[in-house]
Amino acid sequence: MAGTFPTAGFTALELKSNTRSRLTESVSGNTQRIKTGSQYFSIKLKSPPLSRQDFNALYSFIIQQDGQVESFTLVPPVVSSTIGTMTGTVTTANVNSTDPAMSQAAGSTSVAITDDGTPSGTLKKGDVIKFSNHDKVYMLTEDLTLANDSAVKQMSFYPPLTTAITGGTDTVIYNNVPFKVFFQSDEVSYELQNDGYYRYEISVREEI
Numbered sequence: 001m002a003g004t005f006p007t008a009g010f011t012a013l014e015l016k017s018n019t020r021s022r023l024t025e026s027v028s029g030n031t032q033r034i035k036t037g038s039q040y041f042s043i044k045l046k047s048p049p050l051s052r053q054d055f056n057a058l059y060s061f062i063i064q065q066d067g068q069v070e071s072f073t074l075v076p077p078v079v080s081s082t083i084g085t086m087t088g089t090v091t092t093a094n095v096n097s098t099d100p101a102m103s104q105a106a107g108s109t110s111v112a113i114t115d116d117g118t119p120s121g122t123l124k125k126g127d128v129i130k131f132s133n134h135d136k137v138y139m140l141t142e143d144l145t146l147a148n149d150s151a152v153k154q155m156s157f158y159p160p161l162t163t164a165i166t167g168g169t170d171t172v173i174y175n176n177v178p179f180k181v182f183f184q185s186d187e188v189s190y191e192l193q194n195d196g197y198y199r200y201e202i203s204v205r206e207e208i
Helices: 052-063
Strands: 012-018 021-025 031-035 040-046 072-074 110-114 121-123 128-131 137-140 144-146 152-158 171-173 179-183 190-192 198-206
Touching (some): 040 179, 052 198, 144 152
Antiparallel strands (some): 012 040, 121 144, 128 137, 128 171, 137 152, 179 198, 190 198
């Protein structure tokens, strides 16, 4: 089932960056460490006390996901929007003026951004972003300032691009960034306490 999970009012949020690696250690204590998989984010949300009517509306969405089978969209409260001052549409720049369709390849950790006066302000390291042509969410590793000086700026982020970016075409989502996720368990339980209110937690991970 597709759809967007409502996240208004959650009392606690946990966001994790997950990277798979393998460590081997020799008898002498020397270590070798290699990355063995793609990075992904995971999110845990804790609900406020809910009336039965409000809870049932949310739980009906949850059970339609068939446990871990289906994916859906979740916009985490607070952390999904920049702490900077950016306004306007941030667009990737052409990396080669003689070939406007040239892409910034998968595996890159920065992309060129057009500073043409359409957007202005700042994005801050630690902000999450998303490019319009694919679902992966990234985190900025350097501040970005756009001030209409006609220069091409570099936006740096982690993890490396999973999908190539086309200069002049793709835009950057920096507010209310949607994560494409699925539940980390086939079971989602809840509590009904003696005050008559329902409480629950959900744990999801980003779909790559």
